[in-house]
Amino acid sequence: MQDKKKRQTSLIRSSLKTSTIEGSWWAVMYGMVETYFGAFFELLKYTSFEISILTTFPIFVGSVAQNLSNKIYHYLQSRKSLLVILKLLQSLLIPTIYLVGLWLNNFFIFLVFICIYFVIALSQMSPWTSWMGYLVPGRLRGRYFGNRSQIIRIATLISSLLAGTILHSYEKTEPIIGFGIIFFIGVIANLGSAYFLHSQYEPDYRVIEEDVKVSLEEKKFKLIKNFISYDSISEFSYSISGPLMIVYWIRELGFNYLEIALLINVSQILGLFSMRYWGRKVDKIGTYSIIRLCSSFISIFPIFWIIIYFLPIQFKLPSSIIIASLASLFFSGRALAMDNRMYEHMNGKNMIQLTSKRIFYRGLFIFLGALLGGIISKTELFLSLGIFDKFVIKLHFVFLFSFIIRAFVWIKFLRIREGSI
Numbered sequence: 001m002q003d004k005k006k007r008q009t010s011l012i013r014s015s016l017k018t019s020t021i022e023g024s025w026w027a028v029m030y031g032m033v034e035t036y037f038g039a040f041f042e043l044l045k046y047t048s049f050e051i052s053i054l055t056t057f058p059i060f061v062g063s064v065a066q067n068l069s070n071k072i073y074h075y076l077q078s079r080k081s082l083l084v085i086l087k088l089l090q091s092l093l094i095p096t097i098y099l100v101g102l103w104l105n106n107f108f109i110f111l112v113f114i115c116i117y118f119v120i121a122l123s124q125m126s127p128w129t130s131w132m133g134y135l136v137p138g139r140l141r142g143r144y145f146g147n148r149s150q151i152i153r154i155a156t157l158i159s160s161l162l163a164g165t166i167l168h169s170y171e172k173t174e175p176i177i178g179f180g181i182i183f184f185i186g187v188i189a190n191l192g193s194a195y196f197l198h199s200q201y202e203p204d205y206r207v208i209e210e211d212v213k214v215s216l217e218e219k220k221f222k223l224i225k226n227f228i229s230y231d232s233i234s235e236f237s238y239s240i241s242g243p244l245m246i247v248y249w250i251r252e253l254g255f256n257y258l259e260i261a262l263l264i265n266v267s268q269i270l271g272l273f274s275m276r277y278w279g280r281k282v283d284k285i286g287t288y289s290i291i292r293l294c295s296s297f298i299s300i301f302p303i304f305w306i307i308i309y310f311l312p313i314q315f316k317l318p319s320s321i322i323i324a325s326l327a328s329l330f331f332s333g334r335a336l337a338m339d340n341r342m343y344e345h346m347n348g349k350n351m352i353q354l355t356s357k358r359i360f361y362r363g364l365f366i367f368l369g370a371l372l373g374g375i376i377s378k379t380e381l382f383l384s385l386g387i388f389d390k391f392v393i394k395l396h397f398v399f400l401f402s403f404i405i406r407a408f409v410w411i412k413f414l415r416i417r418e419g420s421i
Helices: 002-032 034-042 048-065 067-076 079-103 108-122 125-135 138-168 175-198 221-239 244-252 257-273 277-283 287-298 301-309 315-348 350-379 383-385 393-416
Strands: none
Touching: 002 125, 002 138, 002 175, 034 048, 034 138, 034 175, 034 221, 034 244, 034 257, 048 079, 048 108, 048 125, 048 244, 067 079, 067 125, 067 350, 079 108, 079 125, 079 175, 125 315, 125 350, 138 175, 138 257, 138 277, 138 287, 138 315, 175 244, 221 244, 221 315, 221 350, 221 393, 244 301, 244 350, 257 277, 257 315, 277 287, 277 315, 287 315, 287 393, 301 315, 315 350, 350 393
């Protein structure tokens, strides 16, 4: 029995190292593909409202459909098999999206394929969370995920910068070729991720408690219900303006693809190298304190984006990088703390079901927030009334509304030091 335990410990340690390698391959795919989905939609000449739908409605659909992964998992009785199959399907969809967007020029058909992509992508999250929840000891979660996240973000940064460079080199000739190159690299990277997932140790199906059905109305799930409520409503407030940021940068601030790449990737450096720091802080002072601190700063960033519009042109890009870097810093800390808070509430039980519910409600509220932001970006109401005459573009009203909702959510859930989320 002792030898078996030692063998499992050795396999778990090896798998944790392999998971970091796997995550790095995934990060290359993300940096090459998903980071530039918004720019791809812009290239296809969709409106800001259509881009809001393309950015968030598929996440909503994926959030609803991903719950099926729990049933498939119980059928296959293997997280590994389920995840590898999903990654292979995802790899097939990347070139499909590229070709459909290029050849058909039909918004609704294109939206269907984007939805299928996110169904497959989001269906991977619950079984992966359950798997890692077993492998990573509770006392080391903040440190391990902080270190892992930092390495993965380095891979994302490098791949995204490379993708931006490739797009810039084709920007004035054949930009669609540039997207074809980066999407192809993304496919190869995702296949690499599938390979290393297959190499990891997976515990027996019966080791982790996974009920077929879980209800948040049960008394024992009160804390996690509050957590999911906060998580969903806060994501609603962020998604009001978030999906339109790249539109704002390109159309209103006048940044080209290379400047967008610099903005996205240079701003990630501060968040990237903060992950180990946040990991230690999570283990030291707790997840709630980090969530509360980071969310307070995140609430005010939309105001800064409004201010940048009125700066002299030579200051717009440097100021944008500074603001985006600070946003990256605090979003990084919050994301790490939120994921660890979820593990605390699950306590090793029903992780697939509970994570699925979190993903579902997050996706629903992200979609509603983006839909609201898209509607505000189209309306002429404020301009016709002469309100805020200095706000010469409609996206400023989106940012202002996002700020108001973010502040309300913080006051509602996080104003006291000892929270209930």
